[in-house]
Amino acid sequence: MGIIMENRLTNxxxxxxxxxxxxxxRNAEWCGHGPxxxxxxxxxxxxxxxxxxxxxxxxxxxQIIGNNATEDSLAYLRTEREFKNLLLVEQPNGxxxxxxxxxxxxxxxxxxxxxxxxxNADEQLAAICTKALKEIKYHVRWSSEWVVRLGDGTAESKExxxxxxxxxxxxxxxxxxxxxxxxxxxxxFNALQNNWSAKVKALFxxxxxxxPENIYMQSGGKQGIHTEHLGLILTELQxxxxxxxxxxx
Amino acid sequence: MKTTKEAIWKILEFVYDxxxxxxxxxxxxxVRDVKLNKDEVEVIITPTYTGCPAMDMISMDIKMKLxxxxxxxxxxxxxxxxxxxxxxxxxxxxxKLKEYGISAPNKKFEIATDGIECPLCNSTxxxxxxxxxxxxxxxxxxxxxxxxxxxxxxxTN
Numbered sequence: 001m002g003i004i005m006e007n008r009l010t011n012x013x014x015x016x017x018x019x020x021x022x023x024x025x026r027n028a029e030w031c032g033h034g035p036x037x038x039x040x041x042x043x044x045x046x047x048x049x050x051x052x053x054x055x056x057x058x059x060x061x062x063q064i065i066g067n068n069a070t071e072d073s074l075a076y077l078r079t080e081r082e083f084k085n086l087l088l089v090e091q092p093n094g095x096x097x098x099x100x101x102x103x104x105x106x107x108x109x110x111x112x113x114x115x116x117x118x119x120n121a122d123e124q125l126a127a128i129c130t131k132a133l134k135e136i137k138y139h140v141r142w143s144s145e146w147v148v149r150l151g152d153g154t155a156e157s158k159e160x161x162x163x164x165x166x167x168x169x170x171x172x173x174x175x176x177x178x179x180x181x182x183x184x185x186x187x188x189f190n191a192l193q194n195n196w197s198a199k200v201k202a203l204f205x206x207x208x209x210x211x212p213e214n215i216y217m218q219s220g221g222k223q224g225i226h227t228e229h230l231g232l233i234l235t236e237l238q239x240x241x242x243x244x245x246x247x248x249x
Numbered sequence: 250m251k252t253t254k255e256a257i258w259k260i261l262e263f264v265y266d267x268x269x270x271x272x273x274x275x276x277x278x279x280v281r282d283v284k285l286n287k288d289e290v291e292v293i294i295t296p297t298y299t300g301c302p303a304m305d306m307i308s309m310d311i312k313m314k315l316x317x318x319x320x321x322x323x324x325x326x327x328x329x330x331x332x333x334x335x336x337x338x339x340x341x342x343x344x345k346l347k348e349y350g351i352s353a354p355n356k357k358f359e360i361a362t363d364g365i366e367c368p369l370c371n372s373t374x375x376x377x378x379x380x381x382x383x384x385x386x387x388x389x390x391x392x393x394x395x396x397x398x399x400x401x402x403x404x405t406n
Contacts, residue, residue: 042381052300056329127330131299134332138380 011181015084017057024050076241097160104143151207173217278337
């Protein structure tokens with residue numbers, strides 16, 4: 001593999017690793033705080049799935065990078081500007097409705113993206129995505145049910161979903177704008193966007209919600225330019241390794 | 250004594266799943282291969298699902314069990330492809346799982362759903378209560394007749 005292609009692949013894998021890690025961390029904040037026990041368990045199970053996925057991607061990236069890189073060094077010792085996660089996943093949890101909506105918007109995107117990647121020319125990337133798809137199927141189903149339950153629920157739950165859409169929608173655009181390193185990964189971004197939009201529209205209709213139009217879309221996450229929230233997440237996530245370098249447990 | 254693959258497989262029968270201790274790792278179908286590389290024993294395993302926290306423990310248990318049996322040079326390799334499915338569980342494993350009160354997965358159901366057979370009363374008049382359970386590989390179903398809360402192993406998760 002040429003050096004440029006190898007760098008692109010590494011960055012691409014890191015971007016998925018970072019996105020799944022940060023969403024795992026956000027969802028884990030619900031541990032012990034879920035609205036009812038089953039849902040507390042559900043959101044933390046999803047967190048665990050995402051963490052497992054991110055470990056696979058970090059391990060693969062570490063293998064390509066060499067130089068003693070490990071999954072831990074990549075997760076714990078990179079700075080904010082080096083993280084390439086989507087802005088969507090670093091946003092605060094907000095209320096349950098906002099967490100659910102973020103999960104749905106992301107899981108639906110992740111499902112369609114990984115569906116393409118399961119046939120990728122890179123075999124290890126394809127293997128990780130094939131494995132993860134089975135889990136994502138659950139995430140999509142679970143979060144879809146909640147979007148409908150809350151959107152088509154009480155006046156209050158509906159209002160909260162409308163607020164959640166306002167909060168999050170502007171962070172969905174960058175999912176479909178390929179970063180430099182994504183351009184030759186064999187992803188059809190147009191199909192990805194069209195399929196995602198159709199799925200979201202159908203679900204929103206069922207939930208008596210509507211898809212916003214003409215919204216200015218934020219971007220930058222994939223290039224390491226983040227909202228102020230990521231630094232705070234990393235402060236907590238990386239604290240032990242920063243305070244006690246190389247500590248193991 | 251000459252080491253044979255058969256001998257290693259035999260030993261692995263005594264390594265159990267930490268979450269469902271009635272099942273050996275062979276019952277679960279997570280051991281994909283055993284290789285003898287000169288004096289090194291390599292055991293190739295695949296996770297049931299990616300975030301499975303039991304995998305590190307299973308790797309450790311395999312090492313301990315082989316060490317106990319006098320093997321020193323050990324390597325545990327984890328592979329993801331092809332992805333594990335419940336089809337790889339042995340019939341014996343499915344039987345033991347059912348006896349333990351967990352519904353053995355059925356190929357017909359791609360993901361946890363209504364209508365999965367109750368391991369206690371064999372009713373299929375069941376309803377999915379929660380697709381997430383105490384571990385990410387379990388889901389809960391409510392049996393229609395027996396009203397037992399039963400656990401199913403997620404068919405693909």
